[in-house]
Amino acid sequence: MQDKIEYSKAFFSRELLEWYESAKRDLPWRRHRNPYYIWVSEIMLQQTRVDTVIPYFHRFIEQFPTLQALAEAPEEEVLKRWEGLGYYSRARNLQAAAKQVLEQYGGVVPADKASVSGLKGVGPYTTGAILSIAYNLPEPAVDGNVMRVLSRFFRIEEDIMKSGTRALMEGLAAELIPEGRASDFNQALMELGALVCTPKSPQCLTCPVMGRCLARLDGVEDRLPVKSKAKPPRPEYRIAALVEGCGGHDGRLLVRRRPAKGLLAKMWELPHILAAPSAGGGVGLPDDGQAMEQLSALLAAEGIAAEPVDVLMDAEHTFSHIHWNLRVYRFREAAAALPPGVAGAALEYAAVAESGAAYESSGGEEYRWITPADMRQLAFPNVFLRILKHHAPEWDATQTSLESSI
DNA sequence: AAGTCGGGGTT
DNA sequence: AACCCAGACTT
Numbered sequence: 001m002q003d004k005i006e007y008s009k010a011f012f013s014r015e016l017l018e019w020y021e022s023a024k025r026d027l028p029w030r031r032h033r034n035p036y037y038i039w040v041s042e043i044m045l046q047q048t049r050v051d052t053v054i055p056y057f058h059r060f061i062e063q064f065p066t067l068q069a070l071a072e073a074p075e076e077e078v079l080k081r082w083e084g085l086g087y088y089s090r091a092r093n094l095q096a097a098a099k100q101v102l103e104q105y106g107g108v109v110p111a112d113k114a115s116v117s118g119l120k121g122v123g124p125y126t127t128g129a130i131l132s133i134a135y136n137l138p139e140p141a142v143d144g145n146v147m148r149v150l151s152r153f154f155r156i157e158e159d160i161m162k163s164g165t166r167a168l169m170e171g172l173a174a175e176l177i178p179e180g181r182a183s184d185f186n187q188a189l190m191e192l193g194a195l196v197c198t199p200k201s202p203q204c205l206t207c208p209v210m211g212r213c214l215a216r217l218d219g220v221e222d223r224l225p226v227k228s229k230a231k232p233p234r235p236e237y238r239i240a241a242l243v244e245g246c247g248g249h250d251g252r253l254l255v256r257r258r259p260a261k262g263l264l265a266k267m268w269e270l271p272h273i274l275a276a277p278s279a280g281g282g283v284g285l286p287d288d289g290q291a292m293e294q295l296s297a298l299l300a301a302e303g304i305a306a307e308p309v310d311v312l313m314d315a316e317h318t319f320s321h322i323h324w325n326l327r328v329y330r331f332r333e334a335a336a337a338l339p340p341g342v343a344g345a346a347l348e349y350a351a352v353a354e355s356g357a358a359y360e361s362s363g364g365e366e367y368r369w370i371t372p373a374d375m376r377q378l379a380f381p382n383v384f385l386r387i388l389k390h391h392a393p394e395w396d397a398t399q400t401s402l403e404s405s406i
Numbered sequence: 407a408a409g410t411c412g413g414g415g416t417t
Numbered sequence: 418a419a420c421c422c423a424g425a426c427t428t
Contacts, residue, residue: 046424052414086412089426123425144423161423163407199422200416230423231409263411319412320423382413 008212012153013178013185019208020188028057035109035134036067042129043094043121047087056085068107071098079266079379088267093121111135132182140173141186142166145193151225152197155214161228233323237284239291240272241299242391243306243331245369252369259365268378273298285327292329302367306331313390317383328387
């Protein structure tokens with residue numbers, strides 16, 4: 001029995017490596033064995049499909065060709081290149097880690113486990129991926145693809161959402177690495193999971209290791225891996241203001257930057273608030289009159305007088321744990337902005353606004369009147385990019401559309 | 407161990 | 418519309 005398992009392991013490693021030679025995709029980070037490229041790609045690939053990552057990878061490497069270039073760039077530029085990719089702490093951690101490598105390791109990505117796993121944003125999977133792919137060191141790199149492939153081939157019924165299961169998989173994956181072939185083997189394992197041993201309807205008939213796959217032999221490949229379900233996201237109802245400037249702010253829109261910690265940290269957005277429960281006490285969006293009043297109050301607290309115009313649109317956005325239902329109201333900045341008695345503050349405010357400079361609200365967010373050209377520098381989450389694009393084409397200044405026009 | 411942190415895909 | 422995919426960090 002144990003002999004059969006051992007034979008299966010040898011068979012698996014041999015056949016998988018053989019298959020990979022002909023099946024491997026030509027991916028940008030596979031064209032050179034550059035540890036910096038491999039690191040960037042592995043961070044981008046966390047929770048993200050290859051097809052989504054490819055254009056981001058090209059643009060990122062174009063702007064930050066070396067680890068040093070990334071380390072020395074303004075954080076704003078790094079976030080802008082990450083715009084739309086999600087999980088923005090990945091970008092901030094990657095840059096922080098690049099600085100770490102520059103200072104502690106002379107700019108060379110380290111090749112030992114303790115140093116690599118000490119880098120910001122680099123956990124057990126990415127440590128194994130960097131050490132094996134970049135340096136061909138025999139370390140396991142266990143991601144979701146690998147757990148799916150191994151759970152099927154060896155018919156492992158443990159719940160892959162449990163933290164103990166990953167440790168089990170790492171032990172197994174380490175045993176399977178053929179002498180001197182860690183880089184190709186680990187990539188082959190993930191490639192099989194991505195191309196053949198897919199979550200739904202796996203393509204078993206084209207699989208190089210079908211012959212000894214226990215799940216396939218037992219006809220249970222469709223119910224493996226065992227995976228407990230995630231909690232559904234909680235709904236949130238939010239109201240947002242798209243404020244068109246007038247007078248000195250003609251052609252500008254009011255935006256603000258989110259705080260440095262938490263959801264969408266340091267990203268720019270339209271001002272918005274959690275909708276207060278409506279008079280009836282029901283959950284959901286308040287009626288439009290109440291919503292416009294609440295937003296007017298928010299703007300007034302920022303020293304901005306604006307009149308509601310109409311409802312621009314509804315938008316939805318799902319995060320892992322929250323589902324936003326957003327209603328966007330158009331506002332028009334009022335000409336005579338401030339009430340009498342605060343003339344000094346008004347002048348000061350006007351001077352700041354005229355220069356286009358940003359100012360801090362009492363809540364710590366940074367408000368700014370921006371032009372379409374400012375969209376080149378400021379990173380917005382996708383949901384707000386969609387809203388701005390819907391508002392008017394000149395605000396569709398995502399990095400993609402900018403570059404195609406250059 | 408459970409919750410936080412985006413965005414896109416398939417059915 | 419409902420469901421699926423899934424690493425690192427924090428608490």
